[in-house]
Amino acid sequence: MTNLSTRFASVGEGVRIAIDAIRANRVRAGLTILGIAVGVFVVVAMSAAVHGINESVARDFAATGPSTFFVSRYPISFENCDGSDGTCKWLRNPPVRASEIAALHRLTTLEAVGSQLNWSASVKYRERELSSAPLEGYSAEWTTIAAPEVFPGRAFTPAEARTGARVAVITTLMKDRLFDDLDPIGKTITMNGVPFEVIGVYKDNSSFLSGGDRPKAVIPVQALTRYLGARASNMALAIKPREGVARDQAVDDVTASLRGQRGTRPTEESTFAIITQDKLMETYDKVFGMFSLVMIALSAVGLIVGGVGVVAIMMISVTERTREIGVRKALGATRATILWQFLVEAATLTGIGGAIGLFVGWLAALGIRSFTPIQASIPPLAVVAALGASCITGILFGLLPASRASRLDPIDALRYE
Numbered sequence: 001m002t003n004l005s006t007r008f009a010s011v012g013e014g015v016r017i018a019i020d021a022i023r024a025n026r027v028r029a030g031l032t033i034l035g036i037a038v039g040v041f042v043v044v045a046m047s048a049a050v051h052g053i054n055e056s057v058a059r060d061f062a063a064t065g066p067s068t069f070f071v072s073r074y075p076i077s078f079e080n081c082d083g084s085d086g087t088c089k090w091l092r093n094p095p096v097r098a099s100e101i102a103a104l105h106r107l108t109t110l111e112a113v114g115s116q117l118n119w120s121a122s123v124k125y126r127e128r129e130l131s132s133a134p135l136e137g138y139s140a141e142w143t144t145i146a147a148p149e150v151f152p153g154r155a156f157t158p159a160e161a162r163t164g165a166r167v168a169v170i171t172t173l174m175k176d177r178l179f180d181d182l183d184p185i186g187k188t189i190t191m192n193g194v195p196f197e198v199i200g201v202y203k204d205n206s207s208f209l210s211g212g213d214r215p216k217a218v219i220p221v222q223a224l225t226r227y228l229g230a231r232a233s234n235m236a237l238a239i240k241p242r243e244g245v246a247r248d249q250a251v252d253d254v255t256a257s258l259r260g261q262r263g264t265r266p267t268e269e270s271t272f273a274i275i276t277q278d279k280l281m282e283t284y285d286k287v288f289g290m291f292s293l294v295m296i297a298l299s300a301v302g303l304i305v306g307g308v309g310v311v312a313i314m315m316i317s318v319t320e321r322t323r324e325i326g327v328r329k330a331l332g333a334t335r336a337t338i339l340w341q342f343l344v345e346a347a348t349l350t351g352i353g354g355a356i357g358l359f360v361g362w363l364a365a366l367g368i369r370s371f372t373p374i375q376a377s378i379p380p381l382a383v384v385a386a387l388g389a390s391c392i393t394g395i396l397f398g399l400l401p402a403s404r405a406s407r408l409d410p411i412d413a414l415r416y417e
Contacts, residue, residue, distance in 0.1 A: 019348070025313060029349065032309030036353025036393065037360065039303035040386040044361025046295035047382035049368055050288060052375040066277060067247040068145060071096065071237040071254065075273035076283050093271045095233035100261045104239070109253050112240040114141030115221050119230040121191040123217060125178040133174065134216045135191065137224030145238045148218075153185045153200030156220055164222030169200040174215035191217070194227045251276065303389060306353055307397035310346050314401035318342070325405055339406040346398025347391045354390025358383060 073093050096115075104113045117137040123130045140158035142148070148155065148169070156167050168189065175184050184198045196219060204216060224230040241250035251274055258272055318325070325338060361378070368376035 028313045033353035035306030036350045037357035039299040040354045040357025041361045042299040043386045045364040048365035048376040048378045051379045068240045070275040072273045109245045111242045112141040112144040114145045114238045115139040117235045125189045136218045137221035148202040150200040150202040161220040164226045166196045167199045168196040169218045171204040171216045177215045303393045307393045310397040318405040335406040339402050342402035347394040350390045350394030354387045
């Protein structure tokens with residue numbers, strides 16, 4: 001018990017001496033703290049952003065269901081090419097045709113085959129206008145696959161979707177921008193000058209992948225192509241297997257149907273892309289894996305800069321306090337006691353930098369939440385890792401000056417001027 005209380009007293013003394021050293025050498029200490037704070041700030045801010053993005057992606061996948069997959073004209077690719085040199089053959093893939101969609105509807109393993117097309121237009125109600133609002137065109141299967149929360153009002157019916165009726169379901173944010181407190185149901189808005197009747201309002205499950213919460217409208221895909229000039233060649237499909245049907249079986253059925261419709265030979269590659277949620281997650285992991293590497297590199301640079309500062313300031317501290325060390329050794333202080341004191345000082349110095357970096361990182365996370373669609377939040381592990389890394393940096397880089405101080409000969413130290 002006595003040894004434990006002595007050790008705590010030693011820690012308290014080391015912290016006090018470290019704070020006195022910071023006051024006496026504000027510039028050197030400030031630069032050291034700044035380096036550590038930058039490294040910790042990068043770790044905390046990036047962790048908060050990535051954590052928010054991960055939760056957003058998880059919500060996106062949960063909203064569509066784990067077995068839902070997509071058929072696209074083009075695969076997910078990061079290739080930079082125009083097809084002129086024979087690469088990127090997928091650029092010549094034909095669009096999805098109505099006859100192919102009809103064939104997919106006849107498959108017994110599928111519950112829903114929904115068409116989807118993105119566009120944008122100027123949306124106006126009286127004197128209020130949104131110059132370039134996102135539009136999404138869907139077939140009648142929208143409510144089966146995406147399950148939007150429409151209230152007040154309703155979603156468009158299969159008949160309205162099939163005939164391309166000029167009806168629109170708008171997001172709550174578009175309702176607020178165009179109508180304020182007015183009831184939008186039954187009102188007429190114009191999209192690029194074409195009138196559409198508002199039949200419903202829905203809460204958009206916005207996320208990082210979907211671009212965040214924006215004033216958006218959903219209309220029948222037939223109306224989007226017929227009245228607003230959207231190109232049907234860019235249409236994609238969202239497909240939901242029937243309950244009890246494995247996703248891979250549904251993928252095989254869709255692949256066989258489309259290849260048969262297109263007359264693709266067994267030795268030829270498919271002229272369409274099947275995108276499962278596994279592939280989306282794999283692509284997501286690749287992209288944010290690079291962000292993680294950048295985060296680690298930047299934080300490492302900050303910690304190294306701070307660590308070099310720790311070595312410099314602690315070396316100066318050892319030199320300035322040589323006589324003090326000699327007196328303490330003459331009075332019975334052991335080598336381990338001196339070593340412990342200087343390590344505590346170094347850890348205190350970097351711990352202060354870590355606390356400052358953590359606080360600034362928390363402010364950055366609040367800013368990200370407020371001004372971007374990313375719901376950034378700091379995971380507890382990031383807090384532990386940031387503070388732990390700062391203290392460990394202080395201990396590792398403080399070992400050299402602490403070891404030097406502990407090895408001083410008390411007689412030589414007492415004679416030091």
